[in-house]
Amino acid sequence: xxLSNNLKKILIIDFGSQFTQLIARRIxxxxxxxxxxxxxxxxxxxxxxxxKGIILSGGPxxxxxxxxxxxxxxxxxxxxxxxxxxxxxxxxxxxxxxKVKKAKQREFGLARLKRLRKSKLTNNFFNKNGSNAVWMSHxxxxxxxxxGFRVVAKTETxxxxxxxxxxxxxxxxxxxxxxxxxxxxxIILKNFIFSICHxxxxxxxxxxxxxxxxxxxxxxxxxxxxxxxxxxxxxxVVAKLIHxxxxxxxxxxxxxxxxxxxxxxxxxxxxxENKFKINLIYVDAKRLFLTKLKNVSDPxxxxxxxxxxxxxxxxxxAKKIKNVKFLAQGTLYPDLIESKSVTGSQxxxxxxxxxxxxxxxxxxxxxxxxxxxLFKDEVRKLGLELKLSKExxxxxxxxxxxxxxxxxGEITERKIKILKEAxxxxxxxxxxxxxxDKIWQAYAALLPVKTVGVMGDNRTYEHICLLRxxxxxxxxxxxxxxxxxxxxxxxxxxxxxNINGIxxxxxxxxxxxxxxxxxx
Ligand code: XMP
Numbered sequence: 001x002x003l004s005n006n007l008k009k010i011l012i013i014d015f016g017s018q019f020t021q022l023i024a025r026r027i028x029x030x031x032x033x034x035x036x037x038x039x040x041x042x043x044x045x046x047x048x049x050x051x052k053g054i055i056l057s058g059g060p061x062x063x064x065x066x067x068x069x070x071x072x073x074x075x076x077x078x079x080x081x082x083x084x085x086x087x088x089x090x091x092x093x094x095x096x097x098x099k100v101k102k103a104k105q106r107e108f109g110l111a112r113l114k115r116l117r118k119s120k121l122t123n124n125f126f127n128k129n130g131s132n133a134v135w136m137s138h139x140x141x142x143x144x145x146x147x148g149f150r151v152v153a154k155t156e157t158x159x160x161x162x163x164x165x166x167x168x169x170x171x172x173x174x175x176x177x178x179x180x181x182x183x184x185x186x187i188i189l190k191n192f193i194f195s196i197c198h199x200x201x202x203x204x205x206x207x208x209x210x211x212x213x214x215x216x217x218x219x220x221x222x223x224x225x226x227x228x229x230x231x232x233x234x235x236x237v238v239a240k241l242i243h244x245x246x247x248x249x250x251x252x253x254x255x256x257x258x259x260x261x262x263x264x265x266x267x268x269x270x271x272x273e274n275k276f277k278i279n280l281i282y283v284d285a286k287r288l289f290l291t292k293l294k295n296v297s298d299p300x301x302x303x304x305x306x307x308x309x310x311x312x313x314x315x316x317x318a319k320k321i322k323n324v325k326f327l328a329q330g331t332l333y334p335d336l337i338e339s340k341s342v343t344g345s346q347x348x349x350x351x352x353x354x355x356x357x358x359x360x361x362x363x364x365x366x367x368x369x370x371x372x373x374l375f376k377d378e379v380r381k382l383g384l385e386l387k388l389s390k391e392x393x394x395x396x397x398x399x400x401x402x403x404x405x406x407x408x409g410e411i412t413e414r415k416i417k418i419l420k421e422a423x424x425x426x427x428x429x430x431x432x433x434x435x436x437d438k439i440w441q442a443y444a445a446l447l448p449v450k451t452v453g454v455m456g457d458n459r460t461y462e463h464i465c466l467l468r469x470x471x472x473x474x475x476x477x478x479x480x481x482x483x484x485x486x487x488x489x490x491x492x493x494x495x496x497x498n499i500n501g502i503x504x505x506x507x508x509x510x511x512x513x514x515x516x517x518x519x520x
Pocket of ligand 1: 475
């Protein structure tokens, strides 16, 4: 990709910190392109030309675990500014002749930083009294500085909290400027990239669009490309971007599984087929999905059946199109970054996720993944730049298996119908009360339990509708949203009064963990 090869950038070498992505995002928020590479992958043949500065991330390792802390220390000869954060600071010290040791006292949480001397890195960073609250998280510390370094600031327990070798432009800081708990932490990163690395702004949705469109054109030339469109943000942005680049060479396949949200298929066709005039193959597979899912209650079985059916249908239709060479996918940057596995730890399988993106290996198509260097918020901005509506761009995430995993127990036509209506009432009420954008994801589910109720003078025996609404950064952890009693009452009444088949509404008040966001 041209994008990663030639664009001037700040390179972040990742040692497995949970904050690495945050560093990259902060830098991009300043309008500068930044890229993450695992310390294991930074080979000697790395193209150093477009790199204007390097940041070494924190990490869970110890600098003397020489086998695990392998990296290319040629970077110190590249003549570019280097900033080490936490573990990165210790790596710089150790590599250049200083010493690192287990600290007598671990330092976690807020610490008060005291300025000892001025530095380009800390311009406008310290408060008037020469101190600042910073966020620390370390067990080891630098105990001897490398040659040419001097101290800029310290805390009570860590005497080398900010150090610099200003002639070489190497800097080390023990705390985390990228987290919001560090007062004015962004200023440190800003000073580093603009005053020390002298990189110019090169990253906005407008130029991203131009760069990506050119990239796609160059890659596809005259070949046809297919794309599985789900109506979600990522696949919508991919489709619109590729369409801007190669027009009719793009063919989208949209599978109606019958497990979509109310009227979703109508909206998708209206937007992509009628408004944007994108080639779209609409596959109505409602019956097929329902038949194959008959009598299946096990969540994993449901997920597997839905995922496999989807792939089969997609392949069947894709094969009918002649001369296709490429498959477009909405892979995002966080999916690519391997930092999560830097420590080698295995995560246990909670659910087998099905994503319309993960398709289909057998077809021997080449991949186009134009969003692979973007974070979700950047994808959203790009979507707006591409003239997608706010409704599509800011839509809550929706799982690949759709409503199929929002009705524990058997999936039936009647349940789907009830659930679509309940979900629609809930989501519309959120929009009406200006709550939709404050919530990361919300949905209604139908529980397989029936309970007794009374309506008018009659006894009812119907299903329970569960409502879930969460706040989250990335779906990895989540907290339930706090609604007012009035709002809950209104939604509950609307659902029960309008939908036959539900006589009780409950609200899910679990966070993730211990629960997951979806029920299955
Ligand atoms: P969980 O339930 O694992 O959900 O806490 C986390 C986020 O992932 C979404 N999700 C999926 N997305 N295919 C997807 O594309 C799937 O199979 C899938 N399962 C869950 C879920 O909606 C939430 O946003």
